[in-house]
Amino acid sequence: MSKWTVKLGAAELNDVLSDAFPSDARIDLVREVSPGRVRLVRPFHASMLRPGELISGPTLMNLADNAAYVLVMAHVGAELMAVTTSLTIQFLRGAKPGEIHAEAQLLTLGRRLAVCDVRLWTESPERLAAQATITYARAG
Amino acid sequence: MSKWTVKLGAAELNDVLSDAFPSDARIDLVREVSPGRVRLVRPFHASMLRPGELISGPTLMNLADNAAYVLVMAHVGAELMAVTTSLTIQFLRGAKPGEIHAEAQLLTLGRRLAVCDVRLWTESPERLAAQATITYARAG
Amino acid sequence: MSKWTVKLGAAELNDVLSDAFPSDARIDLVREVSPGRVRLVRPFHASMLRPGELISGPTLMNLADNAAYVLVMAHVGAELMAVTTSLTIQFLRGAKPGEIHAEAQLLTLGRRLAVCDVRLWTESPERLAAQATITYARAG
């Protein structure tokens, strides 16, 4: 989908995240930005685990939400004023310990709403741990 | 995602649909089946329109549900006993009149649950009308 | 939730529906309107059934969408210009044949978005067939 235009690249987005969350040791790293897509990685930390030695649902939801935020910011710019209005996540299989990958794709980016598809995995993109659809309302 | 194995091809799936819905003039046509994916087309009919000359939401939901059903059947076989347990659809833009395309992708196919991503459009796949995530429970 | 104000009662809403869908034999009937809530009934018709003698998913989705539309209209007025932006439905159990009841409740009604909870049943409100959450964008 070449119709999207990137306004902020990976280096710029990482700078924005570092400024916004200076004290967060487990900050997400933006690895790749292309029109309509971003890829992030969240380093693993043992505190993410739940009984059963799987990564917790809230950790995955939090990363999905963050990936959608970064995706919208990459296409709209850092002056972004947007709020998540809905998030739907399907947990597809237990997420084994390891760094968590998120690939987020724009489904639409309008004047008022943005909708993003996010896929999460630890083992391999062929073994998705979760899929989320996230809607942002852009401030008027 | 080459891990999925196709059990029924497009011709076989169209036969199953014809047998199941013999009197439905607006039957969906399965155009393409590949591991983890199917593509369907629903011929346009004026009764699908709502005020504003756009295709109605229920028409799109119905096609999304059908595409997920065909996708699961393509990978499980015609003896399928499955029920939709949830459907989430995002309406991304008004769907202009025309045949409706559905591309459905398996996100997971387990012993008990299947989760499918479905994208719908009339104008072009770069201008999606809707995205749906659909969960099937496979009968025990 | 007494904070909502009803603008159109059941009789007026039924008139609006009759005018909008004059040829639809299976029109929904608005039974009750109170602040923040409406109750509708869709008369049963054998064409709603799917294999297994249960009411089809698309029938339930269509009624849920309609109930949310009526609910918003009851509180905003007939000049309503609104579009469904998302619908999430959980199918909770098979819906046995019979008239279908829908109870819709406003969760929020803002300048730009309305969010509705809809519950559907045939047998009894203690045996829900489905629950839906529906978002409307109000035209600017």
Next chain:
Amino acid sequence: MSKWTVKLGAAELNDVLSDAFPSDARIDLVREVSPGRVRLVRPFHASMLRPGELISGPTLMNLADNAAYVLVMAHVGAELMAVTTSLTIQFLRGAKPGEIHAEAQLLTLGRRLAVCDVRLWTESPERLAAQATITYARAG
């Protein structure tokens, strides 16, 4: 909905939570349990805030997930083996700082799936901050 039977009351559920998360200073408190419903409170902590002085989305998602977990456990017992399979949350308005209330209601509790409705607020139940629908798969 008097058809549900409570197996664990508020005191027992609070004990289970204390044992499960001994080091978590911001543990949720179960306030009330009745057939088909539980009410929880999460004490406020400044770390929950996001720019704009509102409670963050991940905080609300985490509480919603926890409330559904407690709700299922209240009706199934502490030997619960269940995993969240999907979560859909609608953010209805900004959540002002304060203790967060969660009211969770069973929509269905079957042999394999449980579906819960959760409503969250800080100011008042008439000013909901979010509504979530959460599905649990019960281990076989």
